[in-house]
Structure formats: C-alpha cells, structure tokens
Amino acid sequence: MLVQCCVCGIQYDVSSRTWRDIKGQRVEARCVLHRRRRRRQTVTASMRRYWLDRFTMEEINEIANAMWPRPSQRSPDFLTASGNGPTGPA
Numbered sequence: 001m002l003v004q005c006c007v008c009g010i011q012y013d014v015s016s017r018t019w020r021d022i023k024g025q026r027v028e029a030r031c032v033l034h035r036r037r038r039r040r041q042t043v044t045a046s047m048r049r050y051w052l053d054r055f056t057m058e059e060i061n062e063i064a065n066a067m068w069p070r071p072s073q074r075s076p077d078f079l080t081a082s083g084n085g086p087t088g089p090a
C-alpha cells in the first residue's frame with residue numbers, strides 16, 4: 001500500500017495495517033527518514049522499570065543522546081533542500 005510522507009511527500013510502501021492507521025489518522029505517514037525524529041515507541045511499564053532500576057534519568061538521557069544524536073547534530077540540509085523531491089515540483 002503506497003502512502004505519502006507528510007513531511008517530504010515521498011511515496012513509500014506500508015503494510016495494510018499501517019495503511020489503515022494512517023487513513024484513520026491514528027498515525028502520521030512518515031517515510032523512513034522522517035520517522036526517526038518523532039518515533040512513537042511503545043514503552044511498557046516493565047521496560048520502564050528495567051531502565052529505571054539500572055540507571056538514573058540523567059544516565060538514560062546520556063545513553064539516549066549517544067545512541068540517537070539530536071537532530072541539530074545531524075546535517076539535514078539535503079532533507080530540507082527544495083525542488084529535488086522524487087515526486088517532482090510541488
């Protein structure tokens with residue numbers, strides 16, 4: 001099922017389940033590039049406990065920042081450049 005990324009407009013393939021979520025506006029259509037930034041993770045109570053038992057919030061933040069650099073530390077220029085979209089001029 002093809003959907004269009006709500007950020008860059010690229011078309012990409014999703015499962016029919018994801019497609020229904022997007023059509024039902026339960027999730028936003030985001031391509032792989034744009035999904036990363038605001039990915040909604042399913043965090044269960046046991047997962048939270050696992051981390052909080054072992055680390056403080058500060059440590060968890062440090063780990064998270066090391067694993068997933070903040071967007072400002074990346075170079076997203078090629079993502080924001082206009083006119084180069086695969087779907088042609090907007």
Ligand SMILES: [Zn+2]
Nearest residue numbers: 005008031034
């Ligand atoms: Zn996108």
